[in-house]
Amino acid sequence: MAVTRFQFLSTFSRQFSSISNAHIVQPKLRIEEIRGKRISIFDKEYKRQQSLIPRLEKIEVAYEGFDNETTTLVMNKGVSTPYNCAQHISEHLMKNSVVAEVNGEIWDLHRPIPSDCTLKLLSMKPEDQHQASLVNKTFWRSCSYLLGAVVEGSFQDDISVTLHSFPPANVRSGSFVYDVQLSLDDWVPSLNDFRQIAATFQKFVRQNHTFQRLDIDSSVALKMFEDNVFKADQIPHIATKSSSGNTVTVYRCGDHIDISRGPMIASTSLVGRCSIAAVHRLDSRIYRFQGVALPSEIYINHFAFGILETRARKLNPARTPELKSN
Template identity: 50%
Template structure:
């Protein structure tokens, strides 16, 4: 197995390029990570365009902003304008530091359109109680790790992302559980540094976390090449407010299923380290739990203190192990298992 890096290959093990190992059986490799990503993005782009075309009349709404430098009323466009657009009318500082919005008391993505007259506040990492900002940061770091894993390996390794536990800062690490279709992997320090470097590149790319709610049937078509997601999607959709929709997030060429919310932009990720790969056993076989630790941009720690966080992040995260068996996966558990 090999990771893709700038002009070089890092060998992770001996894996045939023509087949991969899945639960004790070999079958011919037919899918590539890049090909599957392209198919998903094509479907996502078409659906985003279709939904945008549904907004034919521009209706004005009143947004009651509460915060620095002063409270004010903004006249915005219903189902078009986002909290980020509102921030553009206030100050550069609000634009730059706002991680999330709070709309009528509900935590809201910065790039999610506003649906009616509302009150608006902005959340950031340095406020007195950054609970929601921190939780979104941890969740978003897991999604970014998934994006890196899906795009970094050479095409002889088909990466099937499973899920990650509900974000919990107290566990000391962000996580993604993934099926690499190999029996073992003990990464070298260089390999972990490569993954960390790819996380930094993704952060520096400054991709927005773009939210889109889609019908479950379309989500199933998008993720038909990932059997973990196809098991999870019907149960997630059943728990939605409509009973049949799934929320997707796009960053660059990567799509994830999650209830969110996410941070506004990948560039809110500051110092980051991918620290460990742990094999975990599920009711359908082995996955790898890949773990890291990160700080929000602008939050500084000295080398010694950050080293303590890295050491803790290398320990096996105690978050919930995915339940994969379709017969055992109840709707409430599915909602936890799939990228909460």
Template identity: 50%
Template structure:
């Protein structure tokens, strides 16, 4: 069992006995790695290039349909986002909205520019039928769990994010499968606790979750140092008109079909409940399944009820295990409500 000196630590926060078995805190509290800087430079340059390529600004009409009111907004095609529309309608709507619904049938990321005139609704966590919003929340949790896992380990431990299965709230946990060069790592409760704290702190920074469609070549360049994602990209693009959809929160960039929630501050209570070594045929080192449970910040649950969720989240998530039959989210950006 390997539990010694796995993570970086902030010594002032830990007792001497605690430091003997855990040492978390890597790039989340220190300088960014060269690779993270390289990826973000590529993302920033492409974002600027796409903005500059828009050319003449065209106007579109957005028909907002709220629970008790309606409004027509004149916005900018391929520039204005649902979040921009929400800000025009009031701070409360902008703050609580998790995802947009276009024309009653298409879920749309709040920070994704609108391509044409449409009917627009905003979905939040307290709607009568929240199943779709819950699924998007779960997907976002997996994405953010990947951000924490990618930044937690010391430099002598090689970490490569592999993928996360499609969100399934009924499974009891959100998941990210990560390759870690530790042969038999079984995290202690203290290690899991500190991972949970780091995820909470990252989310409390209030990062807007950006997204952008890019070419296959750009995505391959972005993930050239991640063998798993590099291998996945051509197949993802083949099912999405040659495009790859990227999401970014803070400095963390990943691939997902989306959509996701608007901001990391939508997450409230968070627990990284378990990390389990998987039996896979993937070369390069063991694959560990990071599992967690979380609640939106405006959902309150008593300690006993939440502890039951934590207990269930410790059990191995039944999502497909990556291997010869790959297990990654497809990259189609638009998610139909019926899916």
């Protein structure tokens, strides 16, 4: 699997397996089996949607570059993506673009373009302040997603790990967040635990996984996440807020699939130095994992990054997840 499960929690596994009140929150398969099932559903639905494209139609994409320079590209409707456009323009754009603007709407770099449009490609250092805010939120949101991917695959099989959700990106909070339910009472991770989670995070992002977006019917989403009671409960509410009233957006990155409205960054290679700063216990065995990261093209010294880590250790003020009683 893409996120390597490591052994740092084996001690906790043995300890909590022998304590009567350390029950499994819900029956679960091995995470590899769950992920394999989700990927199978994702691939099947993706192929189904691709088959609905009867024939290739051409569209015109007006790329707006620096100094209002415009380049018109002829691309394939519903197939070509902003990334494909970048490939036709320059290698620099292809490697450094984080997210796109399609007709003024923030857009995933690997999301197909549905019609004639204007296109802008945004890097991690846009001059426009509004664009900079959008890029920062996209980066933070993607890091939360990746944190969930890493945490889900980090514990031994006898510890239940159920991803709940991550709050909207808020760069000013000082940390990206994922709230996770663990079948552990009052777990306090060690410094080594933090280091190993961070090491696994770094290993995952260095594998240069792209983020693949797919809009699916809520019935497909429910089947995909039937092993997660929280996601299954959230899906109907999420679907009602979609433009169709019955659609959920999911992203695949490596062997991990999760729900998010997006957009996400183009690939994990855009994530540089990172740290898992804190784990705070909330209610009902929900633990808030918090991290901090820099884009790969931004470098700061150890002292400055330490200041960011210290800030990221404080409990993120994002709303606590609402849990239904079982």
